Amino acid sequence: MRKKWVLSQEQFDALLKWLDEDREKAAARYEEIRQCLINFFIARGGAADAEDLADETINRVTNKVEDLKDFKGNRLRYFYGVAHMVLKEYLRKPPPPEPPPPPPDPGQIEQEYRCLEECIQKLSAEDRELLLQYYYPQEGCTLTEQRKQLAESLGIAPNALRIRAFRIRARLQKCVKKCVDRSLE
């Protein structure tokens, strides 16, 4: 598998335009579709190369975008269709496993931690508190009990709290990634 496609900026722009006329929405949709594809390959036996396979699927669709201008259906469904073919080819002849990557050096981890501290400070006090209370139990309290109490104190359903905490965490993770990327430039 592991075809090394080289997509031009024009091709990529055409893909984004096919996903949504609004470029910002298209970029978000692209991220979402890539995540769904990675999960698809993880769930169906292609975990070792899930990211490569997801990119291969996206590249194949990108190469077809010109012919898909009149496509009216759900874009993700089309990606899933191509992903099934990519998976079939992959499972027929999976590549030999690659050695695990070396662990990140301690300096990099410390940099990530500094970024985390910086990004947590950028959260509102309310979000910061909720994040820590949702994910980390205090002494003498189980996480389940603590989440139940937290949902009650905020007057929201447990699943709504779960999604609220997840969104804060996802925002934080994005901020940390940006900060780490900046430090590497």
Add this chain to the structure above:
Amino acid sequence: MNADIDKQQMRAYLLGTLDADRCTQLEERLLREPEVYEELLAAKEELIDEHVAGNLSELDQRQFDKHLAITAEGRQKIRFATLLKRYAASHPAPPVVAVGNAQTTAPARRRFSFFLPFMRRPVFASGAVLVVGLAILTICWIMAQKTAEQQAFEQSGLQVIEATLSPRLTRSGGKTNRVTVPPEGPFKVELRLELTNASFNNYKSQLFRESKSLLTKVDLKMEARGAQQVVPVVIAGEFLSPGDYELTLSGVLDSGADEFIDNYYFRVTTE
């Protein structure tokens, strides 16, 4: 769909243990329901946190290593979760203030603004208290009746219908687990759920009809029936009128958390 089943299926999907049919069902839902995408990502973060805290069962840990920990994205998320845990250890959050405490948080205070008109007019308040009280008493009475009946059935020597259920047989697959019950009269049904994961000391099962939860049974134990290990679940006949049902089986971890094992579909028909 029930939120617990959703969560368990998403975990199984991410750990690569969900069968192909149900993978497709979940992917179909991802196409139709945008909120499912976010739920799936939240389930992934939770698995990663459980891995970092060392709370995954042996089986889940093995699947986690084979499926989530080997992707670059998975490794990055594990590192993030580890750092967040380290931060939380050195910056403990203030304790959660329970509802009813005078120092409750602002959103909770806003929630009680609903009761202000009642507080200002005591006549309304007494009426409301009376209505709510009666409603609570009625609900408690109905629930107590149901529970008492179910317990009485379990302890009585009534007619017992026995059936062994195989996991994941569905009507669409051509084969169905069938349970034939008498058309009338009190009876109880002992459903023996064939086990695919016998690594728990305790099991929990939930009975559904048309996605509505009817009954939850806890503290269930595994038994050997010949070469097969099963978990018996006894259900009073009144819960089982003719129709299609679903039973979910979960293992209960030492931490008290549930771990989804399998679904058992069955059809109840009368003799």
